[in-house]
Amino acid sequence: MCGIAGIVGEKSNKKILTKMLASQNHRGPDNTGIYGDNEVMLGHNRLSIIDLTKNANQPFTDVNKRYYLTFNGEIYNYLELRSELNYCFKTDSDTEVLLAAYLKWGKDCLHKLNGMFSFAIWDSEKKKLFAARDRFGVKPFYYCLYEKDFYFSSEIKALFETGIIKKPNKKVWANYFSYGSYGLPHETFWKDIHQLSAGHYIEYEKNNLKISKWYFFEEEIRKYSTQNLSYQESKEKYTKLLKDSIKLRFRADVSIGFNISGGVDSSTLLALINNEKSTKNIKAFTFYCDNKEYDELPWVEEMISHTNNPLEKVLLKSNDVKKLSAKISDLQDEPYGGIPTVAYANIFKKARNLNTIVLLDGQGMDEQWAGYDYYLSNNNTNTIQGVVNSPFKKNVLTKEFLKYADKPTYPKPFSDDLLNKQYRDLFYTKIPRALRFNDRISMAFSTELREPFLDYRLVEFAFSQPLEYKIKNNVQKKMIRDIASEYLSNSISYAPKRPLQTPQREWLQNELFDFVLNKLKTLKDSEYSSWFNFSEIEKELKLYKECELDSSFHIWQWLNLSLLINK
Structure with a gap:
């Protein structure tokens, strides 16, 4: 790297x-x-x-x-x-x-x-x-x-x-x-x-x-159309590919660790690592915010209790966000994904300090096995997990600036709507932005991040599987959960997806609200102020402060720009 x-x-x-x-x-x-x-x-x-x-x-x-x-x-x-x-x-x-x-x-x-x-x-x-x-x-x-x-x-x-x-x-x-x-x-x-x-x-x-x-991903997927493997055959083939992918990514002449959350993806990664490899000195890293409503420590510690990997718990406090968010903004060069990205960055800082130079994580499983909640609905617009209403506030933008907006459209190379959503997320939305966020924060601390689940053989194979192998009885990522259940307890392998990893909504509403106001003043005094109707921003801020916490994405968007304009 x-x-x-x-x-x-x-x-x-x-x-x-x-x-x-x-x-x-x-x-x-x-x-x-x-x-x-x-x-x-x-x-x-x-x-x-x-x-x-x-x-x-x-x-x-x-x-x-x-x-x-x-x-x-x-x-x-x-x-x-x-x-x-x-x-x-x-x-x-x-x-x-x-x-x-x-x-x-x-x-x-x-x-x-x-x-x-x-x-x-x-x-x-x-x-x-x-x-x-x-x-x-x-x-x-x-x-x-x-x-x-x-x-x-x-x-x-x-x-x-x-x-x-x-x-x-x-x-x-x-x-x-x-x-x-x-x-x-x-x-x-x-x-x-x-x-x-x-x-x-x-x-x-x-x-x-x-x-x-x-x-040409579409052409590669068509090669799988004649396989007609049974569920058990597919499960066995995918498991074999997954183990090989992890084995390949342990090739290094420096120390290796891995990042873990309480979700099934990173927990499966941990289980397979320990199934194939000696656990001695292979450190696990996780972040937490000391908030029981969001922290995944109980699930992480349950998993680690079975494998006995050394666990490094990295705490992010609300006061840390002010300084770290500016640093991460400088490293990203573009808008990034909020306080979870800031918290994740702390893991790489900790790993480098402990001389763990390579880290593995579980990125990519949701896109290949249809793990997001909106895959279950016909709603093709809102791709932010865990949000009910639209998180975008066009009303705060001036008419002149809105003229530049041109709603993105994405190719639909497949006849199946679910496959087209997965394709969009793999090549246009979810994966590209996550990879950019994660590349910058890992490299910021001179560490290398590897994603075993994004081995192209895994992605192609999983993507091409029948719908019922991905979602069955409203259980998403069906096959990967069944694979995980061979190594993990059902409380982990069949746990629902938890999209909210930090108390970003509450921190921006309370502990960090003055920070938000200060940065919006910077924005108002900048050359970018002509993009916004600040009276509308003030209304949205008042609403957010008093009651509206469905989404904090619009608040973070304004912060993103304010953090970048002086760079």
């Missing part, structure tokens, strides 16, 4: 690249590397995970010094790929395996990779850049074209070191406030700053930028 950056063009400049790398140094403090010539500058912030020697530092080149690679992520099946490649390896790293795979198979190597990645390879002979992003976009890739040069990086803040002016993308911001959208897969909240969509690659040559899709 690292940071990458680069400049392609006649104005490629080491000084600028150095500033770009410095801005995202938290992603990889173990080594900073630079390669450059008259037409390209490639940079790398290294967090050493596999092959800790300096021989695996990047940018990495082949023996002929024609190709130069800067790579962020992990290729989990690098040992299997290594055995396929007739290549004289000089390191034990997955980085060298990735480059060797590209030399042998070209861009077709992408289909052989099981991992999370964004990388760029410079062909110094053809003067051509090839860059790619993994299937679900676990690892980020941002880019911009500025004064005829092509810039790319792992974080948006690095691109603002190039001289490009920071201006809001008003359409994305208007959609965020109006519909809760965080942008389409290629968009960001900032004008002229783009991201490479998940499952796509870039070819840049002679000032010509070409973007192509390489991962």
